[in-house]
Amino acid sequence: MQLEIEKLVYGGKGLGRFQGRTFFVPFTAPGDVVEIEETLKKSGYSEGRIKKIVKKGKNRIEPRCPYFGKCGGCDWQHLDYEAQVEAKRAILEENLQKIGRIKKPNIDEVIPSPNPWHYRNRAQFKVKNGKVGFFAKGTHEVVDIDRCDILKENLSQAIKGLKKLASLLPTEPNEFHIYSSNKDEVILKIVYHGKFKKIDLTLDDIKDMLNVNLVGFGIYKSGESGYPERIKFFGKDFTYEKIDKFKFRVSADSFFQVNRFQVENLIKKVSQGAMEYQYLLAADLYCGVGTLTIPVGRYVHKAFGIEASFSAISDALYNKDINGLRNISFFCRETEEGIEIIKENSPDLVVIDPPRSGLSQRIIREISSLPRLKRIIYVSCNPATLARDIALFYQHGIHMEKSKLIDMFPQTYHIETIAFLRKVR
Numbered sequence: 156m157q158l159e160i161e162k163l164v165y166g167g168k169g170l171g172r173f174q175g176r177t178f179f180v181p182f183t184a185p186g187d188v189v190e191i192e193e194t195l196k197k198s199g200y201s202e203g204r205i206k207k208i209v210k211k212g213k214n215r216i217e218p219r220c221p222y223f224g225k226c227g228g229c230d231w232q233h234l235d236y237e238a239q240v241e242a243k244r245a246i247l248e249e250n251l252q253k254i255g256r257i258k259k260p261n262i263d264e265v266i267p268s269p270n271p272w273h274y275r276n277r278a279q280f281k282v283k284n285g286k287v288g289f290f291a292k293g294t295h296e297v298v299d300i301d302r303c304d305i306l307k308e309n310l311s312q313a314i315k316g317l318k319k320l321a322s323l324l325p326t327e328p329n330e331f332h333i334y335s336s337n338k339d340e341v342i343l344k345i346v347y348h349g350k351f352k353k354i355d356l357t358l359d360d361i362k363d364m365l366n367v368n369l370v371g372f373g374i375y376k377s378g379e380s381g382y383p384e385r386i387k388f389f390g391k392d393f394t395y396e397k398i399d400k401f402k403f404r405v406s407a408d409s410f411f412q413v414n415r416f417q418v419e420n421l422i423k424k425v426s427q428g429a430m431e432y433q434y435l436l437a438a439d440l441y442c443g444v445g446t447l448t449i450p451v452g453r454y455v456h457k458a459f460g461i462e463a464s465f466s467a468i469s470d471a472l473y474n475k476d477i478n479g480l481r482n483i484s485f486f487c488r489e490t491e492e493g494i495e496i497i498k499e500n501s502p503d504l505v506v507i508d509p510p511r512s513g514l515s516q517r518i519i520r521e522i523s524s525l526p527r528l529k530r531i532i533y534v535s536c537n538p539a540t541l542a543r544d545i546a547l548f549y550q551h552g553i554h555m556e557k558s559k560l561i562d563m564f565p566q567t568y569h570i571e572t573i574a575f576l577r578k579v580r
């Protein structure tokens with residue numbers, strides 16, 4: 156069957172219709188006329204696979220990477236970058252309208268990544284039978300790669316060395332997690348899911364193999380928490396990031412924003428929100444290493460951050476000192492528990508940057524009933540949960556004034572948004 160792709164949807168697929176039925180087809184572009192075969196039939200829609208491109212949409216380009224289409228890492232390399240960003244804006248707008256129930260959502264700024272390539276400062280490679288790469292979409296098949304053009308150059312160049320390392324280790328690992336600071340200091344985690352034999356290689360051995368400035372490596376076992384648990388570490392287990400006037404220590408087990416070209420923009424936009432009024436107390440939930448708490452802390456009387464990861468909170472405490480800020484405190488708590496601290500302190504500004512699942516109804520209710528609350532700055536990596544939460548905040552008299560799309564994840568369908576909410580009653 157043949158259909159024309161109308162638009163792209165969240166998840167990356169293109170939407171087209173055939174005899175009134177909706178089809179979602181990966182690796183298509185708006186305006187493409189494609190011949191497809193049906194791969195999945197559900198009650199309200201079908202999924203398909205391209206058999207032939209009959210006519211190319213105007214923004215279709217040649218993908219730059221030889222693994223594109225097989226490797227599950229990227230979704231939109233076949234689209235020029237401007238069209239990718241426009242598709243994200245349209246998806247965000249539609250989510251805010253349909254799920255967030257805002258008639259005319261104000262997306263007042265769209266900030267493309269200064270470089271849509273080589274932006275990622277970290278990767279989690281899968282390893283299987285000598286192959287190193289990412290899973291093919293929707294499978295556990297490792298697509299073997301020799302380079303990755305969305306990764307920072309030194310990390311992409313290290314892939315060949317990682318294959319050599321995988322073959323030399325007494326037990327083949329299941330994953331390699333690798334991170335590079337802006338100063339090219341690299342940290343590697345060797346992750347096992349099951350039993351493994353002792354590793355005798357030294358930091359220098361691995362450094363030579365990878366041909367990068369490896370400052371530390373660790374052996375990890377995937378734990379019940381879902382996060383790999385550290386068994387042993389060799390060398391330095393942290394690096395520093397210098398962003399604008401701020402310096403952050405980021406430990407091997409702490410979260411840090413992945414797009415090295417956009418962190419500064421994220422910090423600037425959130426800080427501008429904190430500057431628009433003289434706030435007395437800012438709470439930053441899901442604060443990581445203090446990436447937003449510390450900049451926000453410069454513009455408010457006092458600030459505090461709450462974060463579940465012990466590693467990230469240790470970094471955050473250190474980071475407030477090296478940035479010379481004395482008006483900030485941090486608490487290591489799950490938000491669900493930390494909400495009590497928030498209630499006791501009664502902030503007038505709340506910054507939130509949760510994982511993809513967004514906020515629970517309870518957290519939304521508790522934040523909304525803070526007596527001094529004036530504004531919420533909600534940073535989100537999932538427009539669907541963001542829109543769901545905005546609709547709930549609305550019920551509590553908190554409205555979205557404006558939002559900004561900041562493209563953290565070029566070549567993929569992922570969308571990062573900063574939404575500015577204000578308490579109106």
Ligand SMILES: C[S@@+](CC[C@H](N)C(=O)[O-])C[C@H]1O[C@@H](n2cnc3c(N)ncnc32)[C@H](O)[C@@H]1O
Pocket residue numbers: 410411412441442443444445446447461462463464467488489490491508509510
């Ligand atoms: C998207 S990151 C944001 C971090 C930080 N705002 C930044 O810009 O770097 C989400 C953070 O939430 C933390 N986290 C995840 N679940 C949590 C929970 N239930 N309570 C508190 N923190 C949590 C993670 O450890 C991670 O640091």
